[in-house]
Structure formats: C-alpha cells, structure tokens
Amino acid sequence: MKKHNFSAGPCVLPKSVIEKASEALINFDDGLSLIEISHRSKPFVDVMEKARALALELLGLEGKGYKALFLQGGASTQFLMVALNLLEKRAGYLNTGTWSKKAIKEAQIFDDIYEVASSESAGYNYIPKGYDIPEEYDYFHCTSNNTIFGTQMKHFPESPIPMVCDMSSDIFSRQLDFSKFDLIYAGAQKNMGPAGTTLVVVK
Ligand SMILES: Cc1ncc(COP(=O)(O)O)c(C=O)c1O
Known part of the structure; x- marks a missing residue:
C-alpha cells in the first residue's frame, strides 16, 4: 500500500533518493561513509558544489x-x-x-x-x-x-x-x-x- 504524508513537513522523499543516501552512508568514498570523510575533502566538497549548482539551476538562476x-x-x-x-x-x-x-x-x-x-x-x-x-x-x-x-x-x-x-x-x-x-x-x-x-x- 502506498502511504501519503499530508503534513506540512517533513516531506516524503522518493525511494531512489533514500536508497542513494543510505548507500552513501555505508560506502561513499573508498569504504568510508559520506558522513565520515572530511568536510573539506574533494569528494565531499564536490557533493556540496553539485547541490548548490542544482538548486540554482532549478530556480533558473545559474550564471x-x-x-x-x-x-x-x-x-x-x-x-x-x-x-x-x-x-x-x-x-x-x-x-x-x-x-x-x-x-x-x-x-x-x-x-x-x-x-x-x-x-x-x-x-x-x-x-x-x-x-x-x-x-x-x-x-x-x-x-x-x-x-x-x-x-x-x-x-x-x-x-x-x-x-x-x-x-x-x-x-x-x-x-x-x-x-x-x-x-x-x-x-x-x-x-x-x-x-x-x-x-x-x-x-
Ligand atoms: C512559511 C514558513 N516559514 C518558516 C517556517 C519555519 O521553518 P523552520 O522550522 O525551518 O524554522 C515555516 C514552518 O512551518 C513555514 O511554513
């Protein structure tokens, strides 16, 4: 049965997003989790930069x-x-x-x-x-x-x-x-x- 959440928050996320996030918590970079690697390391900074760029793109504000x-x-x-x-x-x-x-x-x-x-x-x-x-x-x-x-x-x-x-x-x-x-x-x-x-x- 598909469940719906009509509350104002937290929102329901697509299962594929939850799955990808769970995988990154187990193994994101060479056996290390996304929440264990340095927040200054390139792999983590790349994730943040991509998120920033996608947010601007969705708003039509890139460039x-x-x-x-x-x-x-x-x-x-x-x-x-x-x-x-x-x-x-x-x-x-x-x-x-x-x-x-x-x-x-x-x-x-x-x-x-x-x-x-x-x-x-x-x-x-x-x-x-x-x-x-x-x-x-x-x-x-x-x-x-x-x-x-x-x-x-x-x-x-x-x-x-x-x-x-x-x-x-x-x-x-x-x-x-x-x-x-x-x-x-x-x-x-x-x-x-x-x-x-x-x-x-x-x-
Ligand atoms: C329009 C609006 N602004 C601000 C807030 C407060 O958000 P937060 O809980 O992230 O501080 C809410 C929360 O319901 C909201 O609906």
Whole structure:
C-alpha cells in the first residue's frame, strides 16, 4: 500500500533518493561513509558544489550572480539573519500570516518595522494588494506561501528595493521569475528534503 504524508513537513522523499543516501552512508568514498570523510575533502566538497549548482539551476538562476548556501538553524534563524545582515535603517514587511509575523518580531529587535500591508485583522484570509513599498527602505520582506492559512502570493510586486522572500513551503513547486528576488530562504523539510538545513539563495 502506498502511504501519503499530508503534513506540512517533513516531506516524503522518493525511494531512489533514500536508497542513494543510505548507500552513501555505508560506502561513499573508498569504504568510508559520506558522513565520515572530511568536510573539506574533494569528494565531499564536490557533493556540496553539485547541490548548490542544482538548486540554482532549478530556480533558473545559474550564471545570474546568485549563490546558494545550505545553512543550519531552520528558516526561523533567517528571520533574524535577514535583519542582521540587511537592516540598517528600516525595512518593509508584508504581514500575511504566522510566519511573516514571526519574521517581523525578529526584525523588530533592531528597529520599528513598517508593515507595508497586513491581513491580520481579517484572520489572514487574503493576500493584500496595491500597497506601496517605500524606496528609501533597506529591503522588502514577504512570505510566498502562508503554510498555516493556506494563502499563496500569486503576484509579487515590482520592488524598488531588494526583495527578500521566505519560500519555505512552496519553493520548487512552481515556476516563477526568481531573479526578481535578492534573497530567498527556505527550510528544507517541506519541499526539498529532511529537516536540518535551510537553503539561502542570495544575489
Ligand atoms: C512559511 C514558513 N516559514 C518558516 C517556517 C519555519 O521553518 P523552520 O522550522 O525551518 O524554522 C515555516 C514552518 O512551518 C513555514 O511554513
């Protein structure tokens, strides 16, 4: 019987992927496991480089000046890291759900965050439209898919400032012009693989 997992994460991986990963845990390089060889050795670095290149290729961003990083700490750590790295004066956030709100809360450690628009008072049952993004701000942050409320951004604004997007629950599920974004982050456990890494794609 084929079993389905409808939870938001961890996602189900193809059996062939699990099999290949299990083989690499037993014998990846001359009798040694992938998790036993040096993380600086060529065989391991090659695996990482291939993963980075494939992530960019799937997003159509290869050769466009982007880097793909695999980082620890889940998408939630990026709520803070985005502000730590990009926030100098003020940032604009689109408040569309629980995860946007958490991102806003972390950025508020550094400054009063400006909500360009919010659907909170309506129980987050829609994605706001027709808002302005102040061009003097450092960046604009949005959440492409609101996992808990089931709302998804179908259109992204033409942002006059760098656009940052939390794509944790819909990355790789649809074709978009990803070059509109200056920074994309996504915890792996929903659409990419097992929990434990976060993809950060940055220009
Ligand atoms: C849109 C979105 N952002 C962030 C998170 C938090 O991810 P993590 O558990 O990797 O910190 C989730 C988790 O459900 C999510 O759905």
